[in-house]
Amino acid sequence: MWSWVAHRISGVLIFLFLFAHVLDTALVRVSPDAYNSIMETYKNPVVGLGEAGLVAAVIFHALNGLRVVAVDFWSKGPRYQRQMFWAVVIGFVVLFAPFAIRHLSIVFTH
Amino acid sequence: MTATTSEPNLQPVQKSRFTRKSKSRGNFELWSWVFMRGSGVLLLFLVFGHLFVNLMLGEGIHAIDFAFVAGKWSNPFWQVWDMLMLWLAELHGFNGVRTIINDYAEKDSTRWVLKTLLVVSALVVLVLGTLVIFTFDPCIDPSSTLSQCK
Numbered sequence: 001m002w003s004w005v006a007h008r009i010s011g012v013l014i015f016l017f018l019f020a021h022v023l024d025t026a027l028v029r030v031s032p033d034a035y036n037s038i039m040e041t042y043k044n045p046v047v048g049l050g051e052a053g054l055v056a057a058v059i060f061h062a063l064n065g066l067r068v069v070a071v072d073f074w075s076k077g078p079r080y081q082r083q084m085f086w087a088v089v090i091g092f093v094v095l096f097a098p099f100a101i102r103h104l105s106i107v108f109t110h
Numbered sequence: 111m112t113a114t115t116s117e118p119n120l121q122p123v124q125k126s127r128f129t130r131k132s133k134s135r136g137n138f139e140l141w142s143w144v145f146m147r148g149s150g151v152l153l154l155f156l157v158f159g160h161l162f163v164n165l166m167l168g169e170g171i172h173a174i175d176f177a178f179v180a181g182k183w184s185n186p187f188w189q190v191w192d193m194l195m196l197w198l199a200e201l202h203g204f205n206g207v208r209t210i211i212n213d214y215a216e217k218d219s220t221r222w223v224l225k226t227l228l229v230v231s232a233l234v235v236l237v238l239g240t241l242v243i244f245t246f247d248p249c250i251d252p253s254s255t256l257s258q259c260k
């Protein structure tokens with residue numbers, strides 16, 4: 001049940017981000033300066049931590065989504081849903097740890 | 111004569127104050143369920159590729175500026191990649207939020223208002239995003255170093 005709650009919350013978060021992301025990227029159609037000045041305001045530790053949180057939401061939603069697909073389409077899926085949840089947790093750590101080290105070291109050393 | 115059986119309680123635990131009329135829409139909900147799984151698997155590759163190229167390679171997030179976007183969108187490969195990602199992600203998110211509205215908004219008028227906002231926001235994102243990807247001119251930057259802008 002909690003994986004279902006986390007799937008919904010991470011999904012809504014990503015959807016809200018997508019709205020903002022399309023609007024700010026649309027500034028490339030206005031002028032290089034308009035886009036660059038907005039990108040400059042994003043280059044600080046607060047937004048950097050937010051980006052790490054967003055990527056965490058994306059990785060969880062993607063891996064748990066694969067688990068949902070397996071539960072729905074794989075005949076043994078429902079029986080192994082608990083083990084697959086732990087596979088999601090392990091996969092999350094394996095993917096997010098290297099990203100967080102790389103991204104946060106860029107964010108905090110510039 | 112005394113009653114020997116107790117009345118079973120047939121009331122739902124928590125009954126909504128609002129009733130909903132079910133409108134049959136054929137197999138729409140089945141196809142939306144299929145779409146969520148299909149688009150989800152495609153998005154896994156599109157979004158992970160997008161994040162890896164933009165945040166992990168080169169200078170990472172610090173390299174993102176107009177010249178970075180111009181370098182990518184001067185290549186049709188990334189235009190098609192980003193358009194597929196835009197449409198699949200927006201429709202996947204649209205359908206997910208539609209489900210959440212149906213789950214939690216019990217009043218007809220509340221659902222109507224929320225879904226209208228959802229449709230408007232999705233149209234803005236899809237139309238604006240698609241126009242920007244395909245009408246983008248990398249050469250409006252006078253300091254561009256791209257070969258096609260010389």
